[in-house]
Amino acid sequence: MSNIRLHEEIRELNLSYLVMAQSAIRTDKAVAMFQLGMSEPIADMLAELSPQQMVRIAARNQVLFSFRFDDELIWGLLTDSHQPRAGQEGNAGQLHASVLMAGGREPSLAKA
Structure with a gap:
């Protein structure tokens, strides 16, 4: 490009x-x-x-926004690239990611 x-x-x-x-x-x-x-x-x-x-x-030569989270846990939950636990619904990971992001806590401190 x-x-x-x-x-x-x-x-x-x-x-x-x-x-x-x-x-x-x-x-x-x-x-x-x-x-x-x-x-x-x-x-x-x-x-x-x-x-x-x-x-x-x-028109500036820079992207004005950035990704709000850089934690692998959040991205894993959002992309469903983690292995769900037995009996977990498919949306549980996305719900967990939403809770972590909404809480404003440091995601890497949270347990998956």
């Missing part, structure tokens, strides 16, 4: 994220803040961005 194409893809990704985040914040700020993992001042700022500001911000 050429650098120009990569820059275009990053811009598109950033713009899509900003539009989605702004829409979610304007629809239900509290839920959006939780789902996107952002503070209220950031949510307020994003809600007020003009389309021109979003386009200008999106």
Whole structure:
């Protein structure tokens, strides 16, 4: 992939994220803040961005957001790559991942 194409893809990704985040914040700020993992001042700022500001911000040569968790346990639970215990439902791993992420605890300290 050429650098120009990569820059275009990053811009598109950033713009899509900003539009989605702004829409979610304007629809239900509290839920959006939780789902996107952002503070209220950031949510307020994003809600007020003009389309021109979003386009200008999106054009930066860096992805604006990052994965909120870098723990293998969480990714294993989300991708179902762990071996479920006998009698566990298939959704139990995703439920466990959601609980760990919502609790704001360090996932690596939690027991699987």
